[in-house]
Amino acid sequence: MSKKIFIDFKRCIACKACEVACEMEHGEARIRVFEFPDLTSVAFNCRHCEKAPCMEVCPVNALSKDDDGAVVLDPLKCIGCLMCAVACPFGIPKIDEYNKIMDKCDLCAHRRAEGKLPACVSACPTEALKYGDINDVLWAREGKIVAELKDIGDRTNVLEAYLIR
Amino acid sequence: MAEKLVPVVCPWCSVGCRFYIVNVNGYPKKIEFDYEHDTRNHGKLCPKGVSSFQYLRHPDRLKKPLKRVGERGEGKFVEISWEEAIREIAQRLKEIKEKYGPEALAFLGSERCSIEENYVLQKLARALGTNNIEYVCRMCQSTAVAGKGMVLGHPGLTNPFEDILKAKVIVLWGYNPAATNPVFFGQYIEKAILDNGAKLIVIDPRKTKTAKYADMHLQPYPGTDLAIALAMLNVIITQELYDKDFVAERAEGFEELAKTVEKYTPEWAEKVSGVPAELIRKAAITFATAGTAALLTNEGVNQHANGTRTVMALTEMMVLCGYFGKEGVMSGAIPGAHNGMGAGLMGVEPESLPGKFPLHAEEHRRRIEEVWGFKIPEKPGITYVEMIDAILEGKLKALYVMGTNPAKALPNLKKVEEAFKNIEFLVVQDIFLSETAKYADIVLPAAAWFEKDGTAISFERRVQRSFKAADAPGEAKPDWEIIVMLAKELGLGEYFNYSDVDDILREINRTIPPLAGATPERLKKNLKGCMVPCPDENTEVPRLFVQGFLTPNGKAQLIPVEYKEPGEVPDEEYPFWLTNYRLVGHFHTGTMSHRSKSLSKRWPEEYIEINENDAKRLGIKDGDLVRVETRRTALVFKAKVTPHIREGVVAAPWHWDFNYLTTDVLDEYAKMPELKTAACRISKVEG
Ligand code: SF4
Ligand code: SF4
Ligand code: SF4
Numbered sequence: 001m002s003k004k005i006f007i008d009f010k011r012c013i014a015c016k017a018c019e020v021a022c023e024m025e026h027g028e029a030r031i032r033v034f035e036f037p038d039l040t041s042v043a044f045n046c047r048h049c050e051k052a053p054c055m056e057v058c059p060v061n062a063l064s065k066d067d068d069g070a071v072v073l074d075p076l077k078c079i080g081c082l083m084c085a086v087a088c089p090f091g092i093p094k095i096d097e098y099n100k101i102m103d104k105c106d107l108c109a110h111r112r113a114e115g116k117l118p119a120c121v122s123a124c125p126t127e128a129l130k131y132g133d134i135n136d137v138l139w140a141r142e143g144k145i146v147a148e149l150k151d152i153g154d155r156t157n158v159l160e161a162y163l164i165r
Numbered sequence: 166m167a168e169k170l171v172p173v174v175c176p177w178c179s180v181g182c183r184f185y186i187v188n189v190n191g192y193p194k195k196i197e198f199d200y201e202h203d204t205r206n207h208g209k210l211c212p213k214g215v216s217s218f219q220y221l222r223h224p225d226r227l228k229k230p231l232k233r234v235g236e237r238g239e240g241k242f243v244e245i246s247w248e249e250a251i252r253e254i255a256q257r258l259k260e261i262k263e264k265y266g267p268e269a270l271a272f273l274g275s276e277r278c279s280i281e282e283n284y285v286l287q288k289l290a291r292a293l294g295t296n297n298i299e300y301v302c303r304m305c306q307s308t309a310v311a312g313k314g315m316v317l318g319h320p321g322l323t324n325p326f327e328d329i330l331k332a333k334v335i336v337l338w339g340y341n342p343a344a345t346n347p348v349f350f351g352q353y354i355e356k357a358i359l360d361n362g363a364k365l366i367v368i369d370p371r372k373t374k375t376a377k378y379a380d381m382h383l384q385p386y387p388g389t390d391l392a393i394a395l396a397m398l399n400v401i402i403t404q405e406l407y408d409k410d411f412v413a414e415r416a417e418g419f420e421e422l423a424k425t426v427e428k429y430t431p432e433w434a435e436k437v438s439g440v441p442a443e444l445i446r447k448a449a450i451t452f453a454t455a456g457t458a459a460l461l462t463n464e465g466v467n468q469h470a471n472g473t474r475t476v477m478a479l480t481e482m483m484v485l486c487g488y489f490g491k492e493g494v495m496s497g498a499i500p501g502a503h504n505g506m507g508a509g510l511m512g513v514e515p516e517s518l519p520g521k522f523p524l525h526a527e528e529h530r531r532r533i534e535e536v537w538g539f540k541i542p543e544k545p546g547i548t549y550v551e552m553i554d555a556i557l558e559g560k561l562k563a564l565y566v567m568g569t570n571p572a573k574a575l576p577n578l579k580k581v582e583e584a585f586k587n588i589e590f591l592v593v594q595d596i597f598l599s600e601t602a603k604y605a606d607i608v609l610p611a612a613a614w615f616e617k618d619g620t621a622i623s624f625e626r627r628v629q630r631s632f633k634a635a636d637a638p639g640e641a642k643p644d645w646e647i648i649v650m651l652a653k654e655l656g657l658g659e660y661f662n663y664s665d666v667d668d669i670l671r672e673i674n675r676t677i678p679p680l681a682g683a684t685p686e687r688l689k690k691n692l693k694g695c696m697v698p699c700p701d702e703n704t705e706v707p708r709l710f711v712q713g714f715l716t717p718n719g720k721a722q723l724i725p726v727e728y729k730e731p732g733e734v735p736d737e738e739y740p741f742w743l744t745n746y747r748l749v750g751h752f753h754t755g756t757m758s759h760r761s762k763s764l765s766k767r768w769p770e771e772y773i774e775i776n777e778n779d780a781k782r783l784g785i786k787d788g789d790l791v792r793v794e795t796r797r798t799a800l801v802f803k804a805k806v807t808p809h810i811r812e813g814v815v816a817a818p819w820h821w822d823f824n825y826l827t828t829d830v831l832d833e834y835a836k837m838p839e840l841k842t843a844a845c846r847i848s849k850v851e852g
Contacts, residue, residue, distance in 0.1 A: 011355060013343040013374045015749045020212040020763045024195055039377045039809070122198040125209045126351030144360075 002069025004048055005107065005121060006137050011128035014041035018120035018129060022105075025119045028096075030105040043129060045120065046071065046092045046105035054084035054093055054104075062102075070107035078102050107131075170197055171634035172692055174621050175206075176277070176614035177213040177752050179500040180349045181623025182206035183692065186218060186615050186634035193218040193615060193635035202692055205326060205625065211347035212750050212764060218615065219761040221635060225597050227610035228639020237586050240603040247640065247650070250607050254565075255654035257590045257606075258293070261563045267294030267542065271552050271561055274300040274513035275568035275644075276502035279619025279631075281669040282644040283504075283511040284519065284676075285661065286567055289648055292539055292657045296524060296546030297561070300513045301569055302505060303549040307835035308467045309498035310509070312476025315834075316484065316722055318715030321506070321626050322497030323489065325696070325707045329353045331493030334364045334455035336448075338479065339390060339465020339841075343374035344749040346499060346624075350375065357459075364455070366448050368393065369465060370744060371774065371816055372809035381448050384811040385438035387744040387842035388469045388731025393445055394478035395728060396434035399426045400449035401485055407453065408487025415713070416484050418723035425725035437728070439811065453486050457493030465744075467498060468841035470732035473834040477726050484721040490711040499624045501753065503614075507622035510677065510697070515546030520677040536676050538660055548836040550575065550829055556584040563590040567644055568611060572600040573754035576827035576838045577797050594647055599756050611644050612637035618666045619643075620688060622697065626706075628683040629694035645669060732830030732839040733796075735813070739844035741779075743795065743826060745819035755820045771821040773802035775847070779813065780806040783849065790850040793817075795826045795843045801850055815847060 012033070019029040022045075031045035048071045055063040055071060062077035063084060073093075078101040084093040085102065096103040108118035116122070121131040130137055168189050175182040183204040185197040196218055198208045206214075230250035235241025261269050272290040274283040283300070290298040302310070306320075313320040326349065329335065335357060342350040357363040358378050367379040368390060376382045385393055401407050402423045412419050431442035431449075452458055460483055466475050480496070488494045500506050512519035518541065522529035530541055547555055553575065555561035575581045585591060585604035593602040594609040602608045616637040622628050637643075642650075645666060652661040663669050667685040674681050679698035687702050688694055695705040713719030735742055750768035752758040759765050773793060775785060785791055787806040792799055793815065800822055810816055817823055819840075830839045 011351070011359065013347060013350065013355075013377075013749075015211050015343070015347045016767055017210060017212045017215055017347065019767070021210075021215045023763050024215060037808075039372065039374065116198075116200075122200075122208060123210050123212075123215050124351070125206075125211050125348040126355050127209075 017123040021119040021123035053087040174631040179624040191636035231608040269562040271297035280507040308472030311835040340463035389438035392437040395429035397449035407485040411487030416721040459495035504621040610641035617643035630688035743845040751820040
């Protein structure tokens with residue numbers, strides 16, 4: 001089943017713990033925090049798209065999906081042609097200037113192999129970053145609303161409560 | 166490769182986050198998150214925590230004792246042996262003591278060292294016959310300690326972190342936890358707001374990442390918070406929003422207080438603080454009618470010449486509404502460093518003994534003298550900032566500094582530099598050659614936090630053990646070991662008979678009754694630690710004031726407070742209010758964080774925030790260089806033009822050179838210097 005990092009920008013406080021945590025794992029941060037003039041901020045990393053354009057354009061099949069659905073790069077195959085960087089609508093794959101091959105988020109494959117969460121998700125003090133299956137994440141959100149409605153429902157008419165909201 | 170995971174307490178702020186250091190053959194390789202234990206941080210960390218092993222192996226680390234060869238302040242030293250260093254320090258201290266008396270000696274402890282280390286340092290000072298022993302609490306928490314002490318009899322955070330999740334309203338006053346305590350903010354405050362619907366009231370001249378979540382944001386001129394607090398008291402009392410039963414039962418002095426605040430209407434406060442009267446009224450009503458409330462303060466309240474008064478007024482607001490002793494409530498000020506509270510509790514203070522008992526508390530003095538085996542000097546010592554004046558007056562001849570950096574942390578730094586140039590003998594024991602160490606006669610290399618075992622007390626009053634996770638570089642030693650070596654050389658060995666930190670902690674258990682139950686065995690077995698007071702091994706006190714307050718008669722003392730201006734306010738010559746703040750990626754004077762690669766890369770330099778309308782008027786554009794001048798001196802900053810600071814106020818992060826600008830006016834009760842505001846003028850640097 002495909003798992004992803006979900007970003008709840010309402011919770012982000014631009015502390016950059018995610019960037020620093022990623023940098024600790026990979027030497028270079030693959031996640032970036034963008035701050036806007038109105039004080040909102042968004043951490044931004046690879047979306048690991050279902051139909052990943054980077055994967056589709058790679059001439060040597062250096063990019064593939066692993067069992068968790070992460071788009072990962074095989075550094076031994078990569079020829080540094082930059083096609084993936086051009087194709088990615090989010091500008092994610094970056095060239096590693098030293099090795100002249102691409103570098104991108106792999107949802108911390110080595111950590112997942114040990115049963116750990118991606119580093120950025122582990123660190124994020126506000127839980128603005130969540131790792132999981134989309135249905136679980138959505139259910140967690142919906143579940144809360146349903147639970148609230150149920151709570152009100154116990155006291156009044158559910159439908160009425162829903163309409164009032 | 167022998168890889169080991171060692172549990173540690175985070176070395177920076179006072180949330181008390183836990184994590185592991187991954188140790189490979191004594192070398193700290195990285196950190197790992199703690200997923201399993203029931204930690205206060207739920208495994209989460211901020212950028213400082215994640216990168217906290219980086220400064221450990223920085224090439225600047227002190228590895229051998231040093232002796233000064235150049236001028237003071239120049240930073241020129243030669244390496245010497247430990248024997249030589251300790252011998253010379255002992256000899257000079259003895260000489261100075263004989264020639265001028267013990268009061269010519271002074272010691273500075275550290276919020277960054279363990280309770281064990283602070284305990285032995287204050288014991289050494291007292292064994293040498295002086296109470297001149299202090300630490301930086303004087304500059305961040307002392308007004309809160311004094312203010313809450315007078316009203317409630319205890320300054321500690323009242324409730325466990327979880328209680329904030331149940332608060333209906335949260336007031337963050339002069340406190341920006343999103344930047345200073347991100348994990349506490351994310352795991353508790355933000356959840357209370359976003360998930361549980363708590364209302365947030367923020368009082369801060371800047372619109373911060375915390376204020377982003379506020380329902381009401383009051384932006385006073387720096388240091389005029391007291392006016393707002395008094396006006397809120399006025400509203401709560403005149404509109405009869407207070408808890409009459411609670412006040413009748415558990416407080417005294419209500420009538421006096423009510424009479425005093427009568428004149429402090431919201432309209433009056435608007436004139437003083439610049440915050441609309443209606444907003445103050447709304448905030449007071451929201452706070453008083455919430456049912457449960459958390460009111461957390463920090464340096465925006467504390468570091469002012471009227472700091473103690475403001476803390477008293479705010480504490481009285483909590484009392485009036487009857488919030489103390491309940492679930493879903495929280496009140497307190499947040500120490501800056503991971504052991505800010507612990508050092509104070511160890512008696513690293515000129516007027517109190519271990520356990521924070523006042524020096525004149527006969528019964529406790531006797532008891533401690535019995536444990537120690539020598540007499541404690543009776544004359545109170547002098548406070549941190551007063552030490553600088555005493556050096557300049559020639560009264561203080563020797564200063565021993567453990568793990569703290571006054572040459573950057575104190576206000577009015579030119580004066581401090583002058584003092585350190587003229588002191589007779591200065592010893593600095595630290596992990597880097599700090600600004601202060603450059604003036605020292607002898608510099609001693611200390612082990613950093615992860616390189617030793619030790620205990621710290623977080624702002625939740627939680628006592629936690631941290632374990633040795635890496636070897637210290639070169640010949641660096643744990644601070645407690647250095648103090649014990651020195652004590653032996655001074656001929657005081659019989660009082661310092663410790664072979665490890667557990668020995669010291671066991672003596673602390675005996676000396677400080679509220680810590681009797683925080684034994685080495687308990688803390689090693691139970692990584693979550695326990696909350697002070699913990700009078701025996703099975704007890705802890707998560708919530709304070711459930712029964713009564715800790716004043717002599719158990720009642721809160723509603724001492725009336727009158728308005729007092731901050732120490733320096735703008736005038737025609739210096740028309741702007743200047744204030745400072747912290748960045749999430751830096752810590753205090755930057756001794757460690759400026760040397761952390763990932764942090765200094767993201768937060769590389771200082772700058773000054775200026776309101777867009779002020780900037781337009783002065784012809785300043787974003788990124789221009791501006792000269793900021795106070796009565797002390799001038800500094801040049803890059804301008805950051807923003808709508809997020811109120812007009813008439815400019816603000817800069819303080820981790821760099823900010824304190825050259827600040828004034829050393831003191832709060833009358835706590836002797837806290839006014840670090841948070843000064844009057845300044847600004848001009849664009851042309852060319
Ligand atoms: S999943 Fe790992 S690689 Fe990807 S952004 Fe997070 S920390 Fe970086
Ligand atoms: S760690 Fe979380 S809160 Fe901090 S910047 Fe990253 S996403 Fe935002
Ligand atoms: S919040 Fe404080 S204690 Fe926690 S990781 Fe950050 S600096 Fe360390």
